[in-house]
């Protein structure tokens with residue numbers, strides 16, 4: 665049986681200005697293997713991410729956000 669350890673982290677994202685930015689950040693995070701759920705908020709300037717700790721970690725998710733062109737607070 666496959667073991668899953670689901671963790672939730674809130675990542676502060678700088679530089680998002682519209683719905684398009686939100687979609688870019690959401691897509692970038694979703695593409696990280698092991699990510700289960702992503703909720704990006706423009707108003708709160710953050711991404712709430714649920715991921716499997718066996719497959720990824722918060723540093724990889726942050727790297728994906730930076731690669732998509734946005735900064736971390």
Ligand SMILES: [Cu+2]
Nearest residue numbers: 681682684685
């Ligand atoms: Cu935008």
